[in-house]
Every structure is written in structure tokens, then in C-alpha cells.
Amino acid sequence: MPLRWGWVGLLIGLILVALLLAWLDSTLLRPLFPAPMMGAKRLELVRSEGSGIRLPPVGRRELVFYGFGPAGGLFSFWWFVTAGVGVALVALAALLALPGRARRAADRVTVAALPLMFAAGIATLFLGLALTVLLRVGFVLVSIVPFLYGLALLGAVFGVAALALAAGRWLQARLGPAPPLLAALAALLVLIDVSLVPVAGWVLLAVAAVTSLGLSVLTRVGSATGWSLDELNL
Secondary structure, three states: OOOOHHHHHHHHHHHHHHHHHHHHHHOOOHHHOOOOOHHHHHHHHHHHHHHOOOOOOOOOOOOEEOOOEEOOOOOOHHHHHHHHHHHHHHHHHHHHHOHHHHHHHHHOOOOOOHHHHHHHHHHHHHHHHHHHHHHHHHOOOHHHHHHHHHHHHHHHHHHHHHHHHHHHHHHHHHHOOOOHHHHHHHHHHHHHHHHOOOOHHHHHHHHHHHHHHHHHHHOOOOOOOOOOOHHHOO
16 A cells, blocks of 8 residues: 555654654663662672772673763663664564454453553552562562563563554544554654653653553453463363
């Protein structure tokens, strides 16, 4: 289908805004972020003081681009860009891997249902925290804790993909038809742009992540039967 200029302008604008915010976060707004690499510097100091000899620095020399910060390390321009690209690719991969489940989960997304999804996400986090404490106290099952964290992360990723698909539908109703993945990408770029705004963006990103987890829980990761054991029957 031919792509309307509104979609092209929206995608280009969202990408440019993301790059601008990433540059601002890595330069002018850098003091708002915790100082990275403090552990390595402290380790270098301990090694030097313990032996009485100034030892070579730990790690490799960073490649620095003028105006954009180092190529590696936390909270640099390249870190923000790669983090945003990674989130978008993982969410799109979830849509490609589970298209039917993502579509069914997106069908459940409405403005009225969002508070319930957020509440379900909060309840899931508290339940996971309680299970983590119990498993660590028992010590025998402490190896299950990373498995629980992995499940929560996968649920949040799937929920983000489903929310992006639902938001993409909302954009399609206003900008005209477009491939579902492209519309979902536009919604993901909006989320990335918002998350790059210091403080307020972090709060909105946390709300989106919790809501996404709640969406996965309520829909049982987009299952056709929801919370039912009918699928166990022959």
C-alpha cells in the first residue's frame, strides 16, 4: 500500500527528536544522571594503594566523538541511541514471533482498561517481590529468582509490543492506512522520545512498563482462552 506523507513526516520527526534528546541527555543534561564508571575508578585506586605502585588503568581507552561523548559507557549519546534501537527491535521481534497473541492482547487495550492493567502490573510486582523474599529465605530455591525476573521481563516486553500495536491502530485512524509493524514502530518511537525526557520521562516509562506487565498478565500473554485450563483438554 502507498505510504502517506503524514507517516513519513511523523517517523522522520520522531527519529530527529530522539536524536536531539539523546544528545541533550549526554551533554547539557548529563549532570542529572548518576556518574558512570565509578566502580572502575575506585578499583583502580584500591589496586594502586594496596601495592604502593601506580598500576595501569583498568579497561581500555575510550573512543570519544567531539560533542557526542564516548562511544562506550553509560549515559553517552551512543548508549541512549543503542538502548532505544534495542527496545524497538525487541518489541518488533515480539510482534513478529507472536502475531496472533499480540493482536488479541492489543484488542483488549482501551482507555478504560489501562488503569486496571496498571493495577495488575503493580500487584504482579508485589507478588514477585514477596516470592523473591520467600525463595531467598528458603535458600534451596534461590536459583528460581532469576527465572522469575526473566518471566517478568518477557511479560513486560510482550506488553510493550501489544501496547505499541494498539497505539499504532490509533495512529492509523488519524494518518491513514499503514503496515502494522510501521505503525507500531511509530508508537515505539513516541515511547522512546518520552523516555529520553529526564525525570518526567522516566516516570512515564516506568508507568508504561508496569502497565505492559499488567497487560500480559490479564491477557495471559494474548491467549485466546484467557485464564482457563481448557487448553489442557484433548
